[in-house]
Amino acid sequence: MDDALLIKRVHDQDQKALYQLYDKYSGALFGVILRMCRNESLAEDLLQETFIKIWRNIGSYDETRGKFYTWAYRIAKNTTLNALRKNDLLIQTEDLSVYGTTSPTETTPDYTELNGALKKLEPHHQEALSLIYFKGYTHREAHTVMGVPLGTFKSYISQALKSLRKTYGNELMMFWLLTELISNG
Amino acid sequence: MDRKRILEEGLLEKYLLHELTVREQFAVEKALQEDAELQSRFEMLEADFERMAFENAIIPNTRVKESLKTRVESEHTKQSNNWPLFAAASIALIFLSTSFWLFTNWQDAQKNLDTIQNQTTDLQKRLNLLEEKTASTETQLNVINNVNTIPFLLKGNAKLPDAHAVAYVNHEDKLVMVNPKGLPELSDDQTYQMWSDVNGEMINMGLLSPNEELLALQYINNAESLNITIEPAGGSEHPTVENLISNVML
Numbered sequence: 001m002d003d004a005l006l007i008k009r010v011h012d013q014d015q016k017a018l019y020q021l022y023d024k025y026s027g028a029l030f031g032v033i034l035r036m037c038r039n040e041s042l043a044e045d046l047l048q049e050t051f052i053k054i055w056r057n058i059g060s061y062d063e064t065r066g067k068f069y070t071w072a073y074r075i076a077k078n079t080t081l082n083a084l085r086k087n088d089l090l091i092q093t094e095d096l097s098v099y100g101t102t103s104p105t106e107t108t109p110d111y112t113e114l115n116g117a118l119k120k121l122e123p124h125h126q127e128a129l130s131l132i133y134f135k136g137y138t139h140r141e142a143h144t145v146m147g148v149p150l151g152t153f154k155s156y157i158s159q160a161l162k163s164l165r166k167t168y169g170n171e172l173m174m175f176w177l178l179t180e181l182i183s184n185g
Numbered sequence: 186m187d188r189k190r191i192l193e194e195g196l197l198e199k200y201l202l203h204e205l206t207v208r209e210q211f212a213v214e215k216a217l218q219e220d221a222e223l224q225s226r227f228e229m230l231e232a233d234f235e236r237m238a239f240e241n242a243i244i245p246n247t248r249v250k251e252s253l254k255t256r257v258e259s260e261h262t263k264q265s266n267n268w269p270l271f272a273a274a275s276i277a278l279i280f281l282s283t284s285f286w287l288f289t290n291w292q293d294a295q296k297n298l299d300t301i302q303n304q305t306t307d308l309q310k311r312l313n314l315l316e317e318k319t320a321s322t323e324t325q326l327n328v329i330n331n332v333n334t335i336p337f338l339l340k341g342n343a344k345l346p347d348a349h350a351v352a353y354v355n356h357e358d359k360l361v362m363v364n365p366k367g368l369p370e371l372s373d374d375q376t377y378q379m380w381s382d383v384n385g386e387m388i389n390m391g392l393l394s395p396n397e398e399l400l401a402l403q404y405i406n407n408a409e410s411l412n413i414t415i416e417p418a419g420g421s422e423h424p425t426v427e428n429l430i431s432n433v434m435l
Binding site for chain 2: 013015018019022023026027028029030031032034035043044047048051052055065066067069070073074077078114115116117118129132133134138139154157158161164165168
């Protein structure tokens with residue numbers, strides 16, 4: 001179903017529409033939240049909190065200022081950052097010691113693993129995008145983490161986005177060509 | 186803020202990631218509204234980020250959705266369970282309306298009561314006046330109807346031939362009543378005055394006004410006649426004999 005219609009229904013307090021939005025976007029948002037906090041239980045609570053905020057504040061969403069997902073992503077990111085600050089858990093390193101209670105025999109999911117087009121980017125581009133998008137760092141914080149000047153970091157992001165665009169653009173082109181070929185028999 | 190600066194400084198990414206200050210955010214939003222190409226680039230960026238997020242999606246445990254449902258439904262129930270509040274508010278409203286209605290009615294009743302009290306006081310005054318008048322009339326009638334009362338007709342002389350008055354004299358009770366209705370009206374600077382003649386001396390009995398029906402005058406012992414003169418307003422100490430208009434022997 002069209003997002004605009006679902007959003008309108010949520011605005012009208014239609015719970016089913018909220019659950020449909022949840023079905024559509026919870027995975028993408030959970031991917032962000034979990035990579036930020038690296039604690040599954042906390043991430044689940046924060047995902048729920050994110051959708052409660054969406055439910056309560058849907059009236060403040062303005063479709064002329066961006067897509068619904070962008071708005072929901074910002075809510076998820078802010079909710080997670082606030083929770084981490086509150087719990088003093090803002091440990092954004094590769095150190096997984098936060099999972100110290102996990103048994104060594106147990107399989108620990110690798111929340112840092114990235115997929116899709118992002119995985120195909122050069123490692124420093126991949127890391128730059130991951131820091132700002134999946135780990136909640138600002139540009140100013142992220143360049144310090146990477147140990148490169150801010151200008152260099154900005155150019156990493158710019159190049160990473162261009163590569164991403166190229167990949168998605170090519171895939172779109174391939175999809176279009178395939179569609180054309182199938183339709184022309 | 187121009188497109189070049191926004192793109193060079195990576196402000197679109199920062200805008201999407203909610204990293205900008207409020208001032209920068211407004212500037213970027215304004216530029217997006219005014220620049221269709223910039224808007225198109227932003228939409229592409231949004232789409233790419235969203236796709237990247239979907240490619241890296243992690244499906245949450247179903248308990249999250251169940252828990253969300255429980256919370257949303259409990260909030261909805263709480264909202265629906267506001268009826269006691271609405272009931273209380275309604276009762277309060279009814280109470281206020283009733284109080285106001287009662288207060289208005291009480292005010293009206295108070296006004297009506299005040300009016301009735303004023304009318305009653307007025308009626309009481311009028312009643313007292315009537316009682317006084319009745320008592321006075323009764324006294325006068327008693328005087329007139331008394332067997333010892335002798336009526337005397339005082340007819341006008343040549344000066345005022347149409348004038349006449351009636352005097353009621355009771356020698357037993359030493360009372361004199363006069364009905365001056367038959368005397369013609371005088372100018373404002375004149376009045377009728379009545380005198381008793383005692384051994385050739387005219388003694389003042391009082392003033393007469395044609396507007397009165399019956400007047401009590403001073404009884405003079407040993408009066409031989411009753412006389413009416415026209416005097417300056419306020420009366421005189423001695424009668425103006427040339428203005429004598431009527432007299433009667435007792």
